[in-house]
Amino acid sequence: MIVSVASGKGGTGKTTVTASLATVWDESVLAVDLDVEEPNLHLFLRPRIEGSEAAQLKVPVVDESRCTYCGACSDLCQFKAISVMGRLILTFPEMCHGCGGCIAVCPEKALSPGQRELGEISWGEAGRAGFLMGRLRIGEAMSPPLMRLVKVKLDEMIAARGGDAIIDAPPGVSCPAVNAVIDSDVIVLVTEPTPFGFYDFQLAWEAFSPLGKPMATVVNRAGLGNDDIYRFCRDKGLPILAEIPFDRAIAEAYARGRIIAEVSSELRETFVSMLGRIREVAKQCCPKGVAHA
Amino acid sequence: MKKIAVTSEGPSLDDQVDPRFGRAAGFVVVDLDTMETQYFDNGQSQVMAQGAGIQAAELIARAGVNCLLTGYVGPKAFQALSAAGIKIGQNLEGLTVREALERFKSGRVEMAQAANRGAGR
Amino acid sequence: MREIVIISGKGGTGKTSLTGAFAHLAANKIMCDLDVDAPDLHLLLRPTREREEEFHSGHEARIDRESCDRCGLCASMCQFGAIREEEEGFAVDSLRCEGCKVCVAFCPAEAIQFPEKHCGQWYVSSTRFGPLVHAQLFPGEENSGRLVMVLKQQARELAKARGVDLVLCDGAPGIGCPVISSLSGAHLAVAVTEPTPSGRHDLERVADLCKHFQTVFAVIINKHDLNPDETARIEAFCRDGSYPVLAHLPHDPLVTQAMIQGLVVTELPEGDFSRELRHAWARIEALPGLGR
Numbered sequence: 196m197i198v199s200v201a202s203g204k205g206g207t208g209k210t211t212v213t214a215s216l217a218t219v220w221d222e223s224v225l226a227v228d229l230d231v232e233e234p235n236l237h238l239f240l241r242p243r244i245e246g247s248e249a250a251q252l253k254v255p256v257v258d259e260s261r262c263t264y265c266g267a268c269s270d271l272c273q274f275k276a277i278s279v280m281g282r283l284i285l286t287f288p289e290m291c292h293g294c295g296g297c298i299a300v301c302p303e304k305a306l307s308p309g310q311r312e313l314g315e316i317s318w319g320e321a322g323r324a325g326f327l328m329g330r331l332r333i334g335e336a337m338s339p340p341l342m343r344l345v346k347v348k349l350d351e352m353i354a355a356r357g358g359d360a361i362i363d364a365p366p367g368v369s370c371p372a373v374n375a376v377i378d379s380d381v382i383v384l385v386t387e388p389t390p391f392g393f394y395d396f397q398l399a400w401e402a403f404s405p406l407g408k409p410m411a412t413v414v415n416r417a418g419l420g421n422d423d424i425y426r427f428c429r430d431k432g433l434p435i436l437a438e439i440p441f442d443r444a445i446a447e448a449y450a451r452g453r454i455i456a457e458v459s460s461e462l463r464e465t466f467v468s469m470l471g472r473i474r475e476v477a478k479q480c481c482p483k484g485v486a487h488a
Numbered sequence: 489m490k491k492i493a494v495t496s497e498g499p500s501l502d503d504q505v506d507p508r509f510g511r512a513a514g515f516v517v518v519d520l521d522t523m524e525t526q527y528f529d530n531g532q533s534q535v536m537a538q539g540a541g542i543q544a545a546e547l548i549a550r551a552g553v554n555c556l557l558t559g560y561v562g563p564k565a566f567q568a569l570s571a572a573g574i575k576i577g578q579n580l581e582g583l584t585v586r587e588a589l590e591r592f593k594s595g596r597v598e599m600a601q602a603a604n605r606g607a608g609r
Numbered sequence: 610m611r612e613i614v615i616i617s618g619k620g621g622t623g624k625t626s627l628t629g630a631f632a633h634l635a636a637n638k639i640m641c642d643l644d645v646d647a648p649d650l651h652l653l654l655r656p657t658r659e660r661e662e663e664f665h666s667g668h669e670a671r672i673d674r675e676s677c678d679r680c681g682l683c684a685s686m687c688q689f690g691a692i693r694e695e696e697e698g699f700a701v702d703s704l705r706c707e708g709c710k711v712c713v714a715f716c717p718a719e720a721i722q723f724p725e726k727h728c729g730q731w732y733v734s735s736t737r738f739g740p741l742v743h744a745q746l747f748p749g750e751e752n753s754g755r756l757v758m759v760l761k762q763q764a765r766e767l768a769k770a771r772g773v774d775l776v777l778c779d780g781a782p783g784i785g786c787p788v789i790s791s792l793s794g795a796h797l798a799v800a801v802t803e804p805t806p807s808g809r810h811d812l813e814r815v816a817d818l819c820k821h822f823q824t825v826f827a828v829i830i831n832k833h834d835l836n837p838d839e840t841a842r843i844e845a846f847c848r849d850g851s852y853p854v855l856a857h858l859p860h861d862p863l864v865t866q867a868m869i870q871g872l873v874v875t876e877l878p879e880g881d882f883s884r885e886l887r888h889a890w891a892r893i894e895a896l897p898g899l900g901r
Contacts, residue, residue: 203647205782206621210807232783233619233814238806269546273668273710275539280549280572287564290539294688294709333817336754336786343689366620366782367646369752373704390868391625391649398647402748406704419865446860450836452806537666537755605794 196477197353197360199229199379201403203395205366207387208415208439211449213363214239215456215466216473217324223358226321227349228328229375230365231314231341239454242326247317250329250344254291255298256309257284268297268306277306293340313341316348325356338371346378368395368402376403381477382410383436388420396424400431411476413469416441434476437469492592493517493548494585495558499527505588507559507581510541516585517551520593526551541565545572557588557597566603576600610768612761613893614643614795616780616788618811622801623831626864627886628779629653629873632738634890638775640736641764642743643791645729645756650779653873656734656741664729664744666755667708674698676720683712683721704749729756733763740767754790757781761794784811784818797896798824799855803832804839812843816850827853827896829889832860853896856889858882 200213210228213236217226228236255268255277266279276291277284288311298306314331329345331338353360364375376382382403386396396412403410412428417438428435439445439455439462448458456466495512497504506512515528528551533543541561545568548556556574559581569576577597580588591597615631617624629650632640642650670691672683677698684692684699691705692712701712701721713721728751731744742764744756764776778795781787792798798819802812812828819826828847833840840857847854861882867874875883 204620204649205617205647206619232785233807233811235619235807235810238810271710271714273537273708275536275542278542278546278568280546280568283549283572285542285568285571287539287542287567290542290564292707292709294707294711295686296709296711296714299686299711300714331785333784333814334789334821336789338785367752368748369646369746369750371752371785373749377704389865390652390871394649394652395647398748405749419862421869443860446832447835450803450805450832450839537751537753 196381196474197362197379198381198383198473198477199362199364199376200383200385201364201372201376201399202366202385203368203397203399204386204392207392208385209366210235210239210363211415211455212383212385212413213361214454216361216470218322218454218456219463219466219470220324220359220361221470223356225325225327225349225352225356225358225360227345227360227362229342229345229362231329231331231338231345232365232371234328234330236363237326237328238452240321240324240326242319242321244317244319246319247315250313250316250341251310252291252293252313252340253295253308254288254293254311255286255306257286258305258307259284261303261305263303265302267300267302271296271300289336292337313344316345318348318352325352327352338365339374342371342374368398373402376408377406379408381473382408383413383473384410385413385415386424387416388414388422388424390420392420393423393427397427400433409476409479411436411473414438434472436472436476437465439465490520491517491551491553492520492555492557492589493551493553494588495556496527496585501525501586501589502584505557505559505580505583505585509556509558509561510544510565512544512558515548517548517553518589539564542568545569545574549574555592557592560605561600561603562605563603578604610765610774610776612776612778612795613797613799614778614780614791615799615801616791616815617782617801618784618815619802619807620782622803622808623858623864624782624801625649625653625779626868626874627801627829627831628777630875630883630886631890632777633873633875634887635775635777637773638739638777639764639768639771639773640739640741641760641776641778642741643757643760643778643787644781645744645746645760646752646781646787648743648745651741651743653868653871654736654738654741655871656732656736656743658732658734660733662731663727664731664756664759665725666728666753667726667751668710668723669703669706669708669726670701670710670712671722671724672699672701673720673722676718678718678720680717683716686711686715726750731756731760731763733767742767752787754786757787757790758793784814788815788818789822792819792822792824795824797827797893799827799829799893801829801831802843804830804836804843806839809839809843809846813846816852826850827855827893829856829858830854831858833857834859853892855892856885858885
């Protein structure tokens with residue numbers, strides 16, 4: 196089972212929930228941080244890193260001895276990563292999305308795959324859980340290419356060790372967030388009952404419903420705002436897995452980098468039963484766009 | 489330098505210099521020998537999600553331009569233009585195309601050594 | 610004309626709430642919500658829409674089943690796993706399609722269309738604090754930063770047309786494309802952070818980003834009382850980088866209460882939080898290059 200933990204709004208507690216779930220997981224689990232722009236999971240799980248590798252994207256490299264400046268590559272490229280002007284050919288690797296089109300279309304076989312560094316992938320162990328994360332290089336604009344490579348590593352690690360995976364997704368509802376949840380079996384949406392939390396939660400629901408995966412909600416900082424979120428979940432048939440109360444002591448523990456499930460036995464129990472309910476929700480098979488309670 | 493391109497909000501010499509390069513409305517291209525002018529619409533670059541500056545550089549390079557007069561140019565466009573051997577005069581916004589050309593002809597435009605703007609998309 | 614962008618790196622630090630308050634405190638400005646993925650500023654400003662435009666960007670592939678030979682070349686060439694064979698034929702998953710055009714170019718039957726994508730809507734609205742330029746990307750769309758640039762351009766043109774000398778932007782979270790675009794041409798980036806391990810970690814990344822793009826950088830420490838030790842570490846980081854710390858704001862549920870009422874916190878009766886926020890704004894206005 197692959198669980199993704201997402202939210203429309205940033206700062207609602209995705210990483211908090213992911214870290215806590217990883218520590219109470221009763222079977223083998225791989226904790227994955229796919230928020231490659233701002234990875235935070237490692238700050239709470241404090242993994243022992245056992246290996247890392249530079250993540251590379253295949254970008255075109257020109258062999259000018261073979262290039263006839265026909266411009267077929269430049270005409271095809273939708274991202275202006277390769278440009279032919281007269282007898283001049285330029286590449287802009289930072290614009291390249293790695294589609295391989297230019298390399299395939301070149302009639303002279305003058306282009307071959309070179310590499311652009313996207314960032315770093317690292318893995319290890321955090322207590323009983325396995326750990327995997329990606330970290331985007333500063334100045335690198337796009338996260339999906341790195342996310343794809345982390346997902347390849349995720350598949351390899353699961354194939355080797357078996358068990359489940361839990362993914363800390365990036366916030367928002369655009370490409371990177373969709374990329375993180377699209378290959379999971381169940382999506383857990385973490386939200387807070389404030390107007391911002393509720394608005395962004397609705398966006399998340401709209402974004403992820405078409406994926407046809409079972410979805411459920413965790414309400415963090417419950418008691419902080421109003422009841423709109425509960426009404427919405429009822430209307431859409433979204434099960435509420437748990438509420439984590441708005442509590443200054445919890446906020447301070449979080450600020451100290453503590454895992455919330457370790458703050459008290461009650462909170463631990465909240466996450467243990469959350470895990471049980473996630474398994475129930477994952478068993479449901481949802482037709483596209485409709486969620487059941 | 490024979491052929492000068494000026495980023496322009498419109499097709500005539502009395503239109504304002506468009507301060508942008510990659511997403512400029514268009515280019516007035518002047519042949520200094522004959523003083524003939526030609527206008528190139530830049531719509532194709534404007535609609536691009538990214539790389540508009542590179543697309544615009546290709547456009548004026550294809551037109552045989554030697555020198556560009558504009559407001560600001562980003563680093564990727566600057567790289568493309570320089571590689572194509574096109575000299576760049578920046579910071580000319582606020583003038584008409586005609587005024588920018590006069591300034592150039594009287595030697596009062598310094599050719600840029602670096603892009604005067606950060607990366608856009 | 611000066612442009613100030615409020616950013617955060619990490620989400621949930623209070624960026625939008627503070628931007629809303631600054632919108633109240635700043636005299637003459639155009640506001641811009643650059644978080645086109647999950648915009649929230651409008652929930653505080655309650656805008657009246659005056660202009661609405663479609664945003665088109667990029668393309669996506671669409672297979673014409675009637676012309677398709679089912680040779681499968683497209684699926685084998687697609688680097689993004691966006692093409693699958695279904696019972697009725699091959700189909701492109703628009704949520705995975707990168708818009709690279711490879712399948713379109715190589716299809717032997719020329720069976721693949723490449724229409725432009727309608728990715729979102731943008732708006733120019735009026736609010737009780739002045740004009741607001743904002744947008745909503747449709748869910749799942751690529752946030753390349755292009756829509757952010759469109760909004761900035763509109764805000765700048767509006768400022769010029771109305772003789773306004775300040776554009777105040779609620780920036781995008783994170784450090785990717787949309788933030789990079791948010792910072793383009795900005796005179797000042799104000800990073801709102803919180804004294805949590807994630808807050809400081811993400812502050813460092815966003816400071817690096819601003820250094821990379823040479824944007825002037827200042828910091829506001831929100832919820833500073835949650836962890837005084839961490840606050841001290843953030844202060845040390847700012848000292849090392851010579852980043853001005855504009856304010857220390859206490860953790861205050863008042864911010865959420867204002868949000869629920871559709872107000873910004875400075876519209877509520879004056880307290881410690883709003884007082885400190887006013888000082889922060891005064892310090893921003895006093896920063897060199899931003900003097901008005």
